[in-house]
Amino acid sequence: SQQGEEDPQALSIQEGENATMNCSYKTSINNLQWYRQNSGRGLVHLILIRSNEREKHSGRLRVTLDTSKKSSSLLITASRAADTASYFCATDHTGTASKLTFGTGTRLQVTL
Amino acid sequence: GAVVSQHPSWVICKSGTSVKIECRSLDFQATTMFWYRQFPKQSLMLMATSNEGSKATYEQGVEKDKFLINHASLTLSTLTVTSAHPEDSSFYICSAMGLAGPTYEQYFGPGTRLTVT
Numbered sequence: 001s002q003q004g005e006e007d008p009q010a011l012s013i014q015e016g017e018n019a020t021m022n023c024s025y026k027t028s029i030n031n032l033q034w035y036r037q038n039s040g041r042g043l044v045h046l047i048l049i050r051s052n053e054r055e056k057h058s059g060r061l062r063v064t065l066d067t068s069k070k071s072s073s074l075l076i077t078a079s080r081a082a083d084t085a086s087y088f089c090a091t092d093h094t095g096t097a098s099k100l101t102f103g104t105g106t107r108l109q110v111t112l
Numbered sequence: 113g114a115v116v117s118q119h120p121s122w123v124i125c126k127s128g129t130s131v132k133i134e135c136r137s138l139d140f141q142a143t144t145m146f147w148y149r150q151f152p153k154q155s156l157m158l159m160a161t162s163n164e165g166s167k168a169t170y171e172q173g174v175e176k177d178k179f180l181i182n183h184a185s186l187t188l189s190t191l192t193v194t195s196a197h198p199e200d201s202s203f204y205i206c207s208a209m210g211l212a213g214p215t216y217e218q219y220f221g222p223g224t225r226l227t228v229t
Contacts, residue, residue, distance in 0.1 A: 003155065035220075042205060042222035043156075088155060098144065098209060100218060102156045 004089060004103035012109040019076040021106040023089030024069075030092050032065055033100070034074050036085045043088070046074075079110045115139055116208050118221035125196055126229055132192045133224045135206030141186035142208035146218065147179075150203040162189045196228040 004025040013019055023032070031050050035043040049056045049065045049072065056063045062075040076083055089103040115138040125131050135145055143164050148156040160170045160181050168181035178200075180192040189208075193200055203225050207218040 003157075040203070040223075040225070043220040045217075045220075048217075098216065098218070099146070099158060099161060100207075101158070102148075105155050107153075 003101060004091060006087075006089060006103040006106045008106060009104070010107045010109070012111065013079055015079060015081055015110055015112050017079055017110075019079050019083070019108055019110070020073055021087055021108070022071060022073045023103045024071045025089075025091045025101070025103070026070065027093050029067070030094060032063075032072050033090045034061075034063060034072075035088045035090060037088065037105075038085045046087075076108075079108075081110050081112055084108060084110045114210050114217075114219045116206065116219045116221040118204075118206055118224050120224060121222065122225040122227075124227045124229060127197055128195055130192055130194045131196055131226060132190055133204055133206075133226075135189045135191070135208065135221055137187045137208040137210060137219070140208075140210040140219075142189075142210055143186060144209040145183060145189040146207045146209075147181060147189075147191050148205045148207070150205060150223075152203075156205060159191075193226065196226070198228045201226055201228045 006023045033048045034046040037043050047058045047063050049063050060077045065072045086105045086107045088105045090100040117136045119134045145162040147159045150156045158171050159174045160168045162168045162181045162183040164183045170176045183189040203223050205223040207220045209216050
């Protein structure tokens, strides 16, 4: 399977703390994206990082990409209860016609 | 802009019946749509790629005769689960490729929850 792996599988933190989740993939990518999914809902696109980029910021989100290690991390700073959701990385790979391969996901629980 | 809808949002059907799920791009034209399946607490798995006016391309292990995909127009793709079984119960999500600025991006629908009894 080409599916990427994410760790941790589950993460529980208190409001105000930072949350870091990691994604590893197997083959060379064009882009890597992070999505959020609230329980039973569709996907919300968070951020896209291209293979020639190393770091990207969007509000409280910081994404890094290390193509030599085939890995990416998503940092959510100053977490809020509303950040509780599952987070998925998704990669598109050279020669696969824009198909996305999703990671296994991290379930984040932010408690008050 | 770039809104994708799915209908129905949830459906319950009996074993042996067929169910059709629609995926529409509301404000853009999508030559390519994708269908994913997601089991509880698991990730999304790509089922097939749907191109307008041509046959869908199915991923390995997905039965094309069971999951019929039709992409009849630039704004509509349908997934029909034929002779549904309880193991087909899942969350089905579509996405549509649309032009966003200089690049194409995938926009996801809200999903359809299928329960087969």
